[in-house]
Amino acid sequence: MxxxxxxxxxxxxxxxxxxxxxxxxxxxxxxxxxxxxxxxxxxxxxxxxxxxxxxxxxxxxxxxxxxxxxxxxxxxxxxxxxxxxxxxxxxxxxxxxxxxxxxxxxxxxxxxxxxxxxxxxxxxxxxxxxxxxxxxxxxxRGRPDPAGPVLVAVDGSGVGAEALGFAFAEAAARRTGLTALHIAHPSADWQDQEERVLAEALAGWREKYPDVALHSEVVEAHTRPALLEASREAQLLVVGARGRGGFAGMLLGSTSQAMIQHAHCPVVVVRHEGEGTAGA
CATH class of the missing domain: 3.40.50.620 (HUPs)
Structure with missing residues (x-):
């Protein structure tokens, strides 16, 4: 098999x-x-x-x-x-x-x-x-909305890119929409820079999955509460194991751990290829 x-x-x-x-x-x-x-x-x-x-x-x-x-x-x-x-x-x-x-x-x-x-x-x-x-x-975990979209956190990192690819494929297989959120810290001077990060992350995926209804948004908020709130209306949340702000050597970031613990729908954690080893 x-x-x-x-x-x-x-x-x-x-x-x-x-x-x-x-x-x-x-x-x-x-x-x-x-x-x-x-x-x-x-x-x-x-x-x-x-x-x-x-x-x-x-x-x-x-x-x-x-x-x-x-x-x-x-x-x-x-x-x-x-x-x-x-x-x-x-x-x-x-x-x-x-x-x-x-x-x-x-x-x-x-x-x-x-x-x-x-x-x-x-x-x-x-x-x-x-x-x-x-x-x-x-x-x-949680109580997913069966009619809700797949939700993915986008941060512009390599891990985030793999999570985004997984999320598009999952939305296509489930025949549902995809909500891609890029969350900027409220104190950051974020608009132009963060919208560019989101656009670059999505480049190519729209063409690869033309039948997936995509909603993308930059949100000025703290990452964990924003994702937790958005997960209420999702059927699945996809996150990278360690995001752009993670410390070197950490295999699982604090945001991913918080989603595993508290999200309102099932959570998929996608690790970057070559990051860590199975059974370690």
Whole structure:
């Protein structure tokens, strides 16, 4: 299966919701779907089979296999024709999903997981993947407007250019509009310079995607609150992993992290090619 969409599952409702989104993304791309469960228990050297006096279908391995089977059934229900593979992989989620991202076109993860560490998922798995995955990462969160546009932040950086290309392709596949926002700090002398940045960033994309209805705008505001507010009316927000103002060596900027944590719709983080390494 060549460069499928990858979904990480842990048995939670959030991860099953991620499977729903991954099915749609796979269908839009004409790709297959690979569903992975990171099976950490063998590393803990604990018994994996059923308890001595317990049911034959008990045990941690059976539970993990059940997570995958439930996810496969969910995907099949949504699209019976979709090619679906499941993988039970020994390891912890951060490393496993980053490794498999090198063989994927997109990684889809939920915003919450199971167990006492579930609330930390956004601060661990999603953020880690956004910084280290070898392909774009889609974090399923918020309540997207299904009729809304794809929203993209434009900053004129190399990372921003790749995010813009991804956003145009996603808007075309979804048959929806694209809102491209370039946000200038309120204290800056911004108008001519910032409008030029936006125009240069969009150059060529209009011709490549003539059927995408594009709304572009320079907004005088603080970046994070402006994007968060705009995400209320979007079906998807696309950001670069590290923007024009990021510090060298930072794989994930503060704006991208804020969107992962607080956006009102799903967020895709696009990293610049060659920036960081999968599994780092």
């Amino acid at each position: 060549s460069d499928p969409v990858l979904a990480g599952v842990d048995g939670s409702e959030a991860s099953l919701a991620a499977v729903d989104v991954a099915v749609r993304e796979a269908r839009l791309r004409g790709r297959g779907l690979r569903i992975v469960h990171a099976f950490i228990w063998p590393l803990m050297h604990v018994p994996l089979g059923p308890a001595k006096d317990g049911p034959a279908g008990g045990g941690l391995r059976h539970q993990a296999e059940g997570f995958l089977e439930d996810a496969r059934a969910r995907a099949r229900e949504l699209d019976p024709e979709l090619e679906v593979h499941t993988e039970l992989v020994t390891g912890e989620p951060l490393t496993v999903l980053a490794h498999w991202s090198a063989k994927s076109s997109l990684v889809v993860v939920g915003s919450r997981g199971l167990g006492r560490f579930g609330a930390l998922l956004i601060g661990s798995v999603a953020v880690h993947l956004a910084a280290h995955a070898a392909c774009p990462v889609l974090i399923v």
